[in-house]
Amino acid sequence: MASLPWRQRQFIRVVISVVNGGLSLVVLLIAPLGLAAVITLTLLISLSTYLCCAVGERLSLWLELTPLQGDDAGAGPVLAATTVDRAPTELRAARRRLRGS
Missing domain, CATH: 1.10.287 (Helix Hairpins)
Incomplete structure (x- = not known):
């Protein structure tokens, strides 16, 4: 949603x-x-x-934006800013959506 x-x-x-x-x-x-x-x-x-x-x-948006690092599923979420596979513009747009602006 x-x-x-x-x-x-x-x-x-x-x-x-x-x-x-x-x-x-x-x-x-x-x-x-x-x-x-x-x-x-x-x-x-x-x-x-x-x-x-x-x-x-x-919360669901936050969970969508925080992928797990590597194969270790028990490690917990990683900040979206540390992911390499996302472009900076995509991260900025996702943060704007999260803030509701």
Whole structure:
């Protein structure tokens, strides 16, 4: 999902948040809570879903940009700047995408 344009990523995040918020609204309306509590909890669940989607996209992009060095898969990720097979312009573009600009 990291290769999608910014507006599409925003749209996907909003749709997921609205669906999750709608489901939580239905569940919370069944419970004997006040209306203010239901509205507040629904908004907080929608906001947390949006933020989790954003963090998940950043993590997946970071994982795509950090290849493992050599055959040792247990060594952990290597900074993308140390890879030889990527051109500097490709690295700059990937960093810009990661920052969201």
